[in-house]
Amino acid sequence: MSAEKIKVLVQRSTRTSRVATILFVPLVIILVLAPRWLDRGTISMLVEFFFYLALAQLWNLLAGYAGVVSLGQHAFIGLGGYVLFGLCVIAEWHPLLALCVAGVVCAVVAIPVAALVFRLQGAYLAIGTWVIAEVFRLAFSQVTSLGAGSGISLPVSVAQDIPISSLERDTVLYLLSLVLSLFVTFGAYWLLCSRSGLALTAIRDNEGAARSTGVDNLRVKLLIFVATAFGTGLVGALIYLTKFRISPPAAFDINWTSYVIFIVVIGGIGTLEGPIIGTLVFFLLRQYLADLGSWYLIILGAVAVAVMLKMPLGLWGAFSKRFDVHIFPTRRRLAKAEVEGIVVNDKAEAV
Amino acid sequence: MTGLLDTIIQGILLGGLYGLFAAGLSLAFGVMRLVNVAHGDFIVLGAFLALYVQRVLNLGSPFTTLVILIPVMFVIGYVIQRLILNPTLGDDILRPVLVTFGLSVIVENVLLQAFSADSQKLQGGSLEITSIALPKGLAVGWFPLTMMAVCVAVIAILQFIMYRTKLGRAFRATSDDGMTAGLMGVNSQHLFAIATGITLATVMVAGVFTGIRASFDPNSGPDRLIFAFESVIIGGLGSLWGTLLGGVLLGVAQGIGARLSPDWQILAGHLAFLVVLMVKPSGLFPKRGD
Numbered sequence: 001m002s003a004e005k006i007k008v009l010v011q012r013s014t015r016t017s018r019v020a021t022i023l024f025v026p027l028v029i030i031l032v033l034a035p036r037w038l039d040r041g042t043i044s045m046l047v048e049f050f051f052y053l054a055l056a057q058l059w060n061l062l063a064g065y066a067g068v069v070s071l072g073q074h075a076f077i078g079l080g081g082y083v084l085f086g087l088c089v090i091a092e093w094h095p096l097l098a099l100c101v102a103g104v105v106c107a108v109v110a111i112p113v114a115a116l117v118f119r120l121q122g123a124y125l126a127i128g129t130w131v132i133a134e135v136f137r138l139a140f141s142q143v144t145s146l147g148a149g150s151g152i153s154l155p156v157s158v159a160q161d162i163p164i165s166s167l168e169r170d171t172v173l174y175l176l177s178l179v180l181s182l183f184v185t186f187g188a189y190w191l192l193c194s195r196s197g198l199a200l201t202a203i204r205d206n207e208g209a210a211r212s213t214g215v216d217n218l219r220v221k222l223l224i225f226v227a228t229a230f231g232t233g234l235v236g237a238l239i240y241l242t243k244f245r246i247s248p249p250a251a252f253d254i255n256w257t258s259y260v261i262f263i264v265v266i267g268g269i270g271t272l273e274g275p276i277i278g279t280l281v282f283f284l285l286r287q288y289l290a291d292l293g294s295w296y297l298i299i300l301g302a303v304a305v306a307v308m309l310k311m312p313l314g315l316w317g318a319f320s321k322r323f324d325v326h327i328f329p330t331r332r333r334l335a336k337a338e339v340e341g342i343v344v345n346d347k348a349e350a351v
Numbered sequence: 352m353t354g355l356l357d358t359i360i361q362g363i364l365l366g367g368l369y370g371l372f373a374a375g376l377s378l379a380f381g382v383m384r385l386v387n388v389a390h391g392d393f394i395v396l397g398a399f400l401a402l403y404v405q406r407v408l409n410l411g412s413p414f415t416t417l418v419i420l421i422p423v424m425f426v427i428g429y430v431i432q433r434l435i436l437n438p439t440l441g442d443d444i445l446r447p448v449l450v451t452f453g454l455s456v457i458v459e460n461v462l463l464q465a466f467s468a469d470s471q472k473l474q475g476g477s478l479e480i481t482s483i484a485l486p487k488g489l490a491v492g493w494f495p496l497t498m499m500a501v502c503v504a505v506i507a508i509l510q511f512i513m514y515r516t517k518l519g520r521a522f523r524a525t526s527d528d529g530m531t532a533g534l535m536g537v538n539s540q541h542l543f544a545i546a547t548g549i550t551l552a553t554v555m556v557a558g559v560f561t562g563i564r565a566s567f568d569p570n571s572g573p574d575r576l577i578f579a580f581e582s583v584i585i586g587g588l589g590s591l592w593g594t595l596l597g598g599v600l601l602g603v604a605q606g607i608g609a610r611l612s613p614d615w616q617i618l619a620g621h622l623a624f625l626v627v628l629m630v631k632p633s634g635l636f637p638k639r640g641d
Contacts, residue, residue, distance in 0.1 A: 135618065302457060
């Protein structure tokens with residue numbers, strides 16, 4: 001059978017994804033213009049929504065795809081925040097420049113961190129990353145120029161630097177958080193569609209098989225660890241730019257990681273839609289249950305455990321499997337195959 | 352010089368506590384490759400249970416509560432393993448880590464709801480304040496000595512179960528090759544549940560000692576988990592006596608750190624752990640093939 005007699009058509013897009021692409025443009029326009037109509041409270045809630053969405057996408061990429069189950073990503077949230085504060089307060093940099101540098105510093109620091117924790121296997125790696133976050137917390141508690149254990153506030157002059165031409169401070173921070181969450185989501189999508197993404201998906205599905213087909217697992221994991229540290233550091237810096245005050249117990253709080261894990265697990269680990277659904281559910285639950293105090297976390301934890309046990313693919317995973325719906329199509333499917341003129345597989349949709 | 356010697360002796364004895372923290376973690380990993388992220392929260396749960404039972408029954412010593420609470424914790428461990436943890440075991444490490452992480456948040460917040468965020472302490476009575484005088488003005492407290500003795504005893508018992516009993520043979524067989532052990536009639540579901548039961552029994556003992564030694568609150572679980580984990584990794588996976596030595600090393604490192612500055616105690620322990628990880632990732636006393 002000669003090669004030219006076999007014709008194949010491989011597709012990634014699905015009908016849902018094409019509809020989603022069309023709806024996406026007006027959605028982004030609405031979100032960009034939102035500060036004109038919405039009140040401050042809603043805007044600050046949206047800002048927080050975008051933070052959690054970005055953090056969830058990053059953790060999902062790391063744990064759901066690369067198989068690096070980190071319980072210590074709050075190390076980079078805190079580090080990003082502290083680098084921003086250090087540069088703004090001590091070196092008097094412009095906050096937006098400091099923001100970018102915070103991401104880069106986190107990526108650089110992630111390399112030796114990876115060199116250490118990657119020596120641990122599986123679940124022990126998870127606790128190893130947690131130790132790293134503790135080391136950062138204790139180390140920053142020693143830095144007197146950054147307020148040591150009690151923390152430090154941003155001077156007013158820094159706040160005055162944030163507005164860009166006619167845009168107010170709140171609007172700038174809102175737009176930055178929106179851009180960041182879009183950047184992380186589409187960055188992850190782009191990555192998964194690329195060659196490395198194919199390797200990542202292979203690792204997600206079966207590490208051993210991925211290695212046997214020539215995927216350099218360790219290299220891919222390191223790449224993702226550094227890339228997610230960069231993103232997490234950026235988000236961390238932006239979070240603390242909106243909070244205006246940082247302290248070691250708050251910046252290196254395990255709850256950052258807890259919430260993000262619950263979001264991803266409930267939404268659907270190993271999918272790009274999962275973190276979006278998870279963040280929506282998380283905010284809905286919080287709206288109604290936050291007043292319950294520790295009961296809120298008990299319920300959230302119980303829901304996550306139940307989902308992990310009964311629905312390991314999460315809400316989106318179960319839905320997508322049942323109805324074959326994909327908003328971010330990363331899977332390559334064989335749409336049409338012809339062998340010597342005979343169609344053996346025709347799932348090509350009318351475009 | 353005497354001061355340094357004192358620090359080292361105290362650090363070694365503190366290692367007994369960390370050995371108690373770590374013994375269960377080491378056992379669970381050895382038998383079923385399970386790392387329970389909620390381990391530290393179960394230790395704190397043990398301390399709170401001891402506090403509660405001692406108050407309700409008006410007992411003189413928190414150690415007396417162990418008679419009731421060790422069986423209780425064994426049953427809790429058995430049930431949790433059967434209902435929640437067994438279904439997560441498999442090739443994918445993601446599920447056990449995330450499920451036990453969820454459990455950790457649940458236990459922590461249930462304790463917060465039941466006992467509030469206040470710091471608590473168990474009263475060890477005269478054991479806490481009496482000591483033996485050593486030459487050169489050194490003194491060793493009865494409480495740290497008891498802690499170390501109990502840790503050695505617990506590890507000796509675990510070692511005996513693992514290598515001298517029928518149950519231990521089944522543990523080792525399942526750990527080596529679960530499928531074949533199953534064919535020989537070992538019920539791994541039941542066996543794993545017993546292993547977690549034993550783990551939580553050791554956790555209960557650890558809970559009473561940590562509760563007498565220092566104050567605790569519902570949020571102090573993660574620290575206990577991390578100390579246990581560091582002892583296991585410093586000591587080397589799969590070796591219970593290695594785990595105790597890992598705990599001793601951690602205790603000494605923390606003691607020396609605390610001598611430099613009180614803020615440095617925990618950080619020095621973490622740094623010792625990172626140095627071991629850098630220099631000898633398999634731990635200092637790894638298990639040499641059976």
